Amino acid sequence: MSLAGAVITPHPPIIVPEIGGSRQPEVEETIQAMRALSELVAEAAPETLVLLSPHAPLMREAMGVCVADRYEGSFSSFGAPQVRLELEGNPELANAIMRSSLERQVSVRALGGSDGQPFPLDHGALVPLYFLADEIHPAPRLVLLAFSLRSLPSHMDFGGAIVEALTAHMGRVLFVASGDLSHRLLPGAPAGYSPKAAEFDAQVVEAVRQGRLEDLLSIPESLRETAGECGYRSLLVLLGMLQDLPYSAQVLSYEGPFGVGYLVAMLDTERSASGGGLDV
Numbered sequence: 001m002s003l004a005g006a007v008i009t010p011h012p013p014i015i016v017p018e019i020g021g022s023r024q025p026e027v028e029e030t031i032q033a034m035r036a037l038s039e040l041v042a043e044a045a046p047e048t049l050v051l052l053s054p055h056a057p058l059m060r061e062a063m064g065v066c067v068a069d070r071y072e073g074s075f076s077s078f079g080a081p082q083v084r085l086e087l088e089g090n091p092e093l094a095n096a097i098m099r100s101s102l103e104r105q106v107s108v109r110a111l112g113g114s115d116g117q118p119f120p121l122d123h124g125a126l127v128p129l130y131f132l133a134d135e136i137h138p139a140p141r142l143v144l145l146a147f148s149l150r151s152l153p154s155h156m157d158f159g160g161a162i163v164e165a166l167t168a169h170m171g172r173v174l175f176v177a178s179g180d181l182s183h184r185l186l187p188g189a190p191a192g193y194s195p196k197a198a199e200f201d202a203q204v205v206e207a208v209r210q211g212r213l214e215d216l217l218s219i220p221e222s223l224r225e226t227a228g229e230c231g232y233r234s235l236l237v238l239l240g241m242l243q244d245l246p247y248s249a250q251v252l253s254y255e256g257p258f259g260v261g262y263l264v265a266m267l268d269t270e271r272s273a274s275g276g277g278l279d280v
Contacts, residue, residue: 002133002166003269004044006175006238007037009210010262011053011127018080025261026257033217033253034131040266042135046174049091049132049140050162051098052237053124054177054230056146059109063101063158064146065153066119067094068112071142073121076206077119085121085129090141093173096165097143102162106154111146119144124178132176140174151236152217155233159240179231181205181261191228191261200227201254203234211249213239229261239269244271 005242014020017029033163040071041178057064069091074084101108112119125144129217133140147155182197183202185192189197200223207215224232240266252264 002169002171002173003163003241004046004172004174004242005269006267007041007132007140007175007240008179008263008265008267009037010180010264011124012180012260012262013075013078013123013127016075016080016083016103016130018125019075019078019221021136026039027262029253030262030264036252037264037266038131038135041132041174044174045172046136046140047171048093048143048173049129049176050093050143050145050173050251051125051128051176051178051208052082052147052234053122054125054143054147054234055122055158058146058148060149062065062109063109063148064111065094065098065108065111066111066144067091067098068119070114070118071121071144072118073126075123075126076095077098081259082187083130085126085133086118086131087129087139087142089119090143090221093169094143096169097162100165101161103159104157104164106157106161107148107150111144126180127230145223145241147209147237149274152233152236155236156240159237162237163245174237175241177231178232179229179234181229181231181263182256184225184228185232185256185261187257193259194228196223196228197227200224200229201256205251205254205263208249208263209251210258211247213242
């Protein structure tokens with residue numbers, strides 16, 4: 001098994017210093033947690049990051065797996081075009097995930113790779129990569145994933161297919177589940193306000209804190225819809241990856257200063273399995 005662990009990250013561009021500027025103190029807890037997470041990830045020494053972004057190209061009937069040789073992106077849409085990221089892809093691993101998914105009858109489609117151009121990175125990928133990739137030396141390769149609008153069990157099956165592909169992969173891989181929680185925590189929040197939004201976030205945070213990701217399945221659909229979340233399916237893919245593996249979990253931070261829930265967490269598959277691994 002080449003899975004070096006998994007992380008859960010938010011993706012608000014405001015936590016990037018060149019974008020947040022004077023407003024960064026309002027989200028300092030998340031920033032410090034992302035920096036601490038980056039140090040833990042650097043200790044895990046992954047050679048490839050497999051990152052699932054809610055803002056990657058969404059296909060209703062199929063999961064997306066990017067087979068590109070290269071990725072690039074900038075924060076130009078957020079007023080910081082000078083902040084750019086470029087990473088090499090890992091098409092061999094991407095194609096292995098495609099094959100494993102199809103063998104499990106999980107509908108997948110390839111993203112990128114046909115024209116030889118770098119695949120563009122969305123902010124759901126750029127924000128976590130801004131923190132994580134900078135601390136890993138040598139620079140990691142990347143496989144970008146996208147979820148779909150298919151059933152929730154299909155997303156867990158996709159996670160199982162990813163793990164299966166990793167069993168034959170020689171390099172160390174870290175999975176990044178990018179996603180914000182509720183978008184309706186406060187009056188004036190981006191998606192409006194709901195008094196039940198905090199309940200959704202509390203249930204997600206507790207499931208992660210207890211290392212019981214299967215509890216995510218008990219969250220009612222009505223509550224998920226009320227919350228206006230964007231990261232639940234990312235977490236279900238992660239659940240599918242870890243459901244048959246021992247792991248330990250730590251929540252590094254949770255806050256929602258702008259009405260959107262930001263969760264930062266580390267899930268260690270190595271220490272739990274062998275007594276070694278990261279000291280989290």
